[in-house]
Amino acid sequence: MRRVFAGAVAVLLALTGCAGDVDQADPAGQTAPVTRQAHLGDSFAAGTGLRPLVADSSFLCQRADGNYGRLVSRGRGTELTDVSCAGATTEDLTAAQYEGVGPQLAALDADTDLVTLTLGGNDAGVFATAVGECTRLGRAEPAGAPCARAQGQTLLTALDTRTRPALTRGLRAIVERAPSARVLVVGYPWLLPPTDGCFAQVPIAAGDVPYLHRLQRRLNAVVAEAAAATGATYVDVAGPSAAHTACAADDQRWIAPLRSGPGSLHPTELGQRAMADAVLAALD
Template structure:
């Protein structure tokens, strides 16, 4: 063999492994990563697929910054309890919570570009979190809007109780609870593998009230708390009927209502879109409550 042929053969032997290595690098498929439309992932996300549904209490209305590329009408904050849970656990998240959502919006679009919330669920969904029911029959808008309006006209009386009577409690029994039961069953049917955690509403005001923070008349404080208690009972019972987990916030939020000063979890009236909604501490407490419930289920 001539010296020239030997040098060419030696060079070829050295080049072949390099070419093979390059081909292997180019052809190696990328690691599959479950993308989230609302939460940026750091590191490798776990296999869990998390869907966060519900109304303004789930969306974190009033908290900034908002979830990028989400509808401004939904007021979906990056510090809502679903987003917090997903970041803590490294879960891929689909967050479709939206301010103003009712139980009907599980199956019906809410705004232009905001479709039915059930569309977020699939056979891959493993965890669902939500709050729902407060906007059904206009419960919260009536309690907060009408009762505070009437409270200013008669601070020491019970103008809201006189005006509304048992209208709200009747609506909870005849409209809200049946709708919630049906809605929770639909969620379970659309995400058969998932654990579903329905969070109750934290207390809005204390048993003694605080007219300077929430202008509800002295005689209406027990009435408003009674409506909220019945709503949470309806959510709990509907969750039980549908076979999903109810996460109670009543005990946890005692002493953290809008009357609680620096310890409050609820933003007082007159503070913009976040009025009478959980603040950052409230959302973190809701995330903690769900995490505790997950540990037991």
């Protein structure tokens, strides 16, 4: 994400833009796919932190070959246009995100059959503020709740007053541009358990772990509400991810622990696979 979990990405990025790319699901040149899929969204959709990146991606968009949109495309045999990009907000549906990275809605037209996306976490800087401030304050007061004390209701209010209406408008614009498409909006997997964190992996103060969980619960609720208001399908991945947070064992994590560079607190390869499985189940 740019303005959300992609704080590390923004620091490291110095390359130029990453235009969307088309991935033919049938490289053998057999019968052409009958479904056209567009994959939109932020770093959780792009697969930030995974390797390899797709040929036209860079450290700006961090679009990985193993993101869930591409896995869905391979599973369903679709012709894919992937414009997901780290740092995207709902504004980037209709405006250029970076030089050379145009509005994501440009990937859609009347012939689009399927749209997959994850979006909303970067709006209003909610997660960027929460994760950045909570880890900074947590290192100084690991047994307390300094982030909840400092932020109060501000971030929760921003989700209701800014993120929900912005995402609702964005999803309506998607429906208008691709009126025949089925739109699947994938939520965000849990970053941490509801109460017991893992300070060595994610330095969030003990009292702030419930606060971050509450914030993420509200974000997913806002995404679900926006989907319902626009006729899109909300795909829940929080429920299935409860035992697979950044605190889980290495071979069970769907979320990477905090580390330097892109990919901190983003879906692992297992996480992207789980998100793809949830979408494929919703399509069946």
